[in-house]
Amino acid sequence: MPVPISQAWTVASYVLKQKLKGRKQYPLVLMLEPLYRCNLACAGCGKIQYPAHVLKRELSPEECFKAVDECGSPMVSIPGGEPLMHSEIEKIVDGLVARKKYIYLCTNALLLKEKLHLFKPSKYLTFSVHLDGQKEHHDFSVCREGGYELAVEGIKAALERGFRVTTNTTLFDGADPNSVRAFFDEMMELGVEGMMLSPGYSYDKAPDQKHFLGRARTRRLFRAILSNRKPGWQFNQSMLFLEFLMGKRDFKCTPWGMPTYSIFGWQKPCYLLQDGYAETFTELMETTEWANYGTESGNPKCANCMVHSGYEASGVDYTFSSLKGLLATARATLFTSNKDDGALELLNEPVTPVHSYNPLVKISPSADKLERTRA
Numbered sequence: 001m002p003v004p005i006s007q008a009w010t011v012a013s014y015v016l017k018q019k020l021k022g023r024k025q026y027p028l029v030l031m032l033e034p035l036y037r038c039n040l041a042c043a044g045c046g047k048i049q050y051p052a053h054v055l056k057r058e059l060s061p062e063e064c065f066k067a068v069d070e071c072g073s074p075m076v077s078i079p080g081g082e083p084l085m086h087s088e089i090e091k092i093v094d095g096l097v098a099r100k101k102y103i104y105l106c107t108n109a110l111l112l113k114e115k116l117h118l119f120k121p122s123k124y125l126t127f128s129v130h131l132d133g134q135k136e137h138h139d140f141s142v143c144r145e146g147g148y149e150l151a152v153e154g155i156k157a158a159l160e161r162g163f164r165v166t167t168n169t170t171l172f173d174g175a176d177p178n179s180v181r182a183f184f185d186e187m188m189e190l191g192v193e194g195m196m197l198s199p200g201y202s203y204d205k206a207p208d209q210k211h212f213l214g215r216a217r218t219r220r221l222f223r224a225i226l227s228n229r230k231p232g233w234q235f236n237q238s239m240l241f242l243e244f245l246m247g248k249r250d251f252k253c254t255p256w257g258m259p260t261y262s263i264f265g266w267q268k269p270c271y272l273l274q275d276g277y278a279e280t281f282t283e284l285m286e287t288t289e290w291a292n293y294g295t296e297s298g299n300p301k302c303a304n305c306m307v308h309s310g311y312e313a314s315g316v317d318y319t320f321s322s323l324k325g326l327l328a329t330a331r332a333t334l335f336t337s338n339k340d341d342g343a344l345e346l347l348n349e350p351v352t353p354v355h356s357y358n359p360l361v362k363i364s365p366s367a368d369k370l371e372r373t374r375a
């Protein structure tokens with residue numbers, strides 16, 4: 001089962017209600033970014049590149065609650081920045097748990113062990129730990145030696161105290177499918193509830209522009225990784241979205257499914273692009289030119305995008321759109337092996353892992369920037 005039954009039921013009844021109301025565009029997961037500050041500076045991330053005065057700012061708990069209430073989605077993902085660096089993160093989490101929102105607190109887990117005492121285990125709270133693969137690959141990806149070990153320590157501590165823990169993994173060009181599959185084994189052995197996957201997106205602001213995947217390469221990579229699946233692997237996300245990544249089905253982008261609220265307001269149109277901001281959720285929904293986005297729109301910014309924030313909600317919506325969607329989801333959930341001899345051959349192709357020919361680069365904010373952004 002990809003997610004616990006109570007969560008699956010909450011999401012299913014919410015989506016069905018939207019369908020009964022005839023709502024075509026509805027939010028499924030609010031991406032709540034309460035700060036952009038981070039204790040890593042990953043080469044594939046656009047957030048840490050903001051100037052110091054932006055990195056210093058935080059959303060207050062009240063601003064977060066207002067956004068969550070306005071949006072009304074059953075799930076809230078808290079990325080960033082690093083949410084555990086927010087000065088009032090425990091108040092934000094407590095307020096969302098009280099509202100019975102299913103929260104995914106997305107963390108690099110460097111601070112998880114020392115901050116765990118701030119939280120209480122709850123079915124509503126999941127620590128979604130950012131791990132981009134096995135040790136060498138993850139450390140390369142986050143530009144931090146020892147990052148993998150610290151994250152694993154954080155995961156173990158959280159699991160020991162009874163918290164829900166998942167991993168979230170972003171895959172870039174140069175990922176070794178065999179290594180990713182071995183990473184899945186490692187994570188399931190650690191005892192995480194499930195794993196989440198997404199291809200990387202080419203942020204204009206990201207310092208490393210070389211390693212983002214095009215659509216054909218994304219499908220090929222995910223077909224190699226996710227076909228011939230081991231029975232023990234659990235994924236905490238839409239099974240149809242995984243089929244989309246493998247090239248087994250096509251979806252249109254539904255950017256309103258995962259709207260983003262940050263210190264700048266409601267971001268148009270999606271988590272990845274910044275084509276302006278709206279002051280309220282209603283204004284976001286009513287004033288965004290949605291037809292200008294998605295791969296089929298011809299917008300070059302969307303050309304290679306297959307990321308979860310654009311397409312996972314599309315998979316969930318498809319599930320509840322027809323009997324065909326329900327059956328497809330049931331089949332993808334029950335029969336997970338995805339036997340594919342061609343994909344086995346892909347696993348035999350030689351891969352030179354990107355970390356084997358590129359030095360691990362730590363991109364450090366300047367001392368001056370660190371000084372001025374200290375909370």
Ligand code: SF4
Nearest residue numbers: 253270293302305310
């Ligand atoms: S295709 Fe990607 S970049 Fe374009 S609107 Fe959708 S999620 Fe955003």
